[in-house]
Amino acid sequence: MQILLRSARIVDPQSPFDGQVTDLLLENGLIRQIGENLTASENIRVIEHENLHVSPGWVDLRVAGKDPGFEHKEDLDSVCVVAAAGGFTDIALLPNTLPAVDNKSTLGYIRRMTEGHPVTVYPIAAITKGAKGEDFTDMIDLHHAGAVAFSDGDHPLQNADLLVKTLQYLKPFNGLLMNRPEEKMLTRFGQMHEGVQSTLLGLKGLPALAEELIVDRDLRLLDYALGKDPVSAPVLHFSTISSARSVELIRRAKAQGLPVSCDVAVHQLVFDDSALATFDTNLKVDPPFRSKADVQALWYGLADGTIDTIVSDHNPQDDESKNIEFDLADFGITGLETLFGALVSHNQGLSLGQIVHKLSVRPRQILRLLPVTIDQGQAATLTIFNPERSWTFAQTLSKSKNSPFLGKTLTGAVLGIINKGQFVQNAGI
Template identity: 70%
Template sequence: MSILLRSAHIIHSESAFNGLTRDVLIENGLIRQIADRIDAPDHAQVVELPNLHLSAGWVDMRVSTGDPGFEQKEDLTSACRAAVAGGFTDIAVLPNTRPVVDSKDTLGYVRRMAEGQPVAVHPIAAITKGAKGEDFTDMIDLHHAGAVAFSDGEHPLQNADLLLKTLQYLRPLGGLLMNRPEETGLTRFGQMHEGVQSTLLGLKGMPAMAEELMVARDLRLLAYVLGEAGTTEADTLPVLHFSCLSTAKSVELIRQAKEQGLPVSCDVAAHQLVFDDTALAGFDTFLKVNPPFRSRADVEALWAGLADGTIDAIVSDHSPQDDESKQVEFDHAEFGMTGLETVFGALMSHNPGLPLGQLIAALTTGPRRVLRLPTATIAEGEPATLTLFDPSGTWTFDRSVSKSKNSPFLGQTLTGRVLGTVRGGKLWR
């Protein structure tokens, strides 16, 4: 099957065609030709849309699916449909299912369910059995069985010795440890960011220090491991990855670590770049997330971290919750919002001036490098793993294809429209 993309404006910093408008012909899953004008082959599927932009396929490093065990919230099929709607060709899924992805059996289940899906699904395996933070999983077996990284996902690692030994264990494998930094002893019963707004609303706060202490701790442990074993060529790739940064101090700590040459990376959830803690004035449970929305100064620091390359990737932190988990009093509501379908629209609608190329890099080259995924290049002869979008197009998010509907963007008109994806020789919309 042939697909012809007419007059596509290419956004890909590693492509010789970056910034140019070209026709792109795709045949049998490969980019066959890129030229000013290409005659459409017989029976080709022609895509000719106003302001068509083209990039390498977008990668989401942090997705919760609930499959297996919580399929009433989301299963892999519905998550993949939501990913396509959001412009993603690849998603990395967290291990917090029932049972937890902590063995080759459960990892194999995820891989089997991912077969034939419109997006590539990359399972993240748990560091500890049941993601309970107690006993190690068999990470060597899980690594060879296809785990793209290791994390306890929604459960931050509290035990410093566990994190230290995990770093020591994974480095010889070339593996990646992902951790969401939170000192849970400081956030117990917390509902939102600790500050003026939490005081006004009468809600228990979650201090920024709870995140920053863990970032500092984990960086010290990483430095200790490297000092003990010495750096190797493998350490040019990140060994430790921080998920869902939310504070200015966290960004600064990682900026300093990178300047010192530590093999570390980090991401930020798209919604953290949009909302601050004042958004919770209406007690909307769809805005209750962890880490919580911080101050406006923190939001500005996150954008600055993207601009200078401190933050490597943008994620959806897609956390589907059913009505029973959200349609309750704020104190009793579960954390999390769906995000796969709205990442690009949310970012473009609130972008303070970050160049489009840098924003796209945080959805493409950044996460691919961190996860050690094959490079996706827009060049003749390369596999066609692509995202089609209109950065200035407007659309109304009036219907979600996710099983859960806990998105604060439902009903809103957003700027930045996904037009489709190309993967496996097919056009997905």
């Protein structure tokens, strides 16, 4: 299949064509030619849009696929469709399914079921059986079967000994441990960020201290587990950090040379805890929206490189889980389709190049994936978008509807993706 992108502005900090407005000729999954006024053959597909931008395909490090076990909320087909609509050519799936991704059989099921999709799916395998924080899985076997990282996903590792032994176990094959930092005994029955707003609303709080204690603990354990051995790639990755203190702890650890990385969920950059005054269960997330000062610190962390990537934390929930009293509702937001629009609409100083770096370049480095760049002869793994176009998120492609952005107008539109020789156009734009 041949595709011609007409007058596209290339946004790729690693490309010699970065910043240029030019044509791109794609053939059989490769970028054959880059230049002005390229000739189109008779059977070629030509893509032309106003203010067309193209970047290396985006990668989301934190997606709940829900399949197997919870297919009524999302399945592997629908999550790939939603990811493509959001501009993602690659997604990493959490292991919290039923059964959990704790064996080669379940991991193989995910790989087989997503093989033909234009979106590349990377399973994250569980550290412990059933992601219950008790007995280890066979991580070496899971690594050889295609696990891109190891995490108990929605279940933060509470046992310090398990974390140290996991770091030591992963070291020989350069594996990555991903942990969502939360001391669960401090957050039992919590509903939202602990502060003035939770007091006013009469809801039990989730203190930022619960996150910060585990960040501090894990960083100290990382230093202990590695000893003095130099490591280039991140070994420990913190998922969805949300507090100013967490940002500062990770900033100091990086300055000391510890191999650590982290991400932030896009909705943490958009909302603070005051948004929950309406008791909208679509805004109930874990970690919760924190104070305005915390939100500002997250933006600073993105700007100075402390926070490596931005994730959707896509967590579909059905009506029975959300259309109930706030304290009974499940946590979670669907975020794949709206990540770019929400980010651009609320952007606090990030350049387009920085955004692409955090959505494409850095997540690939963290997951040890091959780099993708826009150059002649390279693989055509691309996201096509218009950063200035306004659009209304009128309808979701997800099987679940728990998005606070439904009906909202956003700036920054994804036009489609190209991956594995396939072009997927975003019909919602």
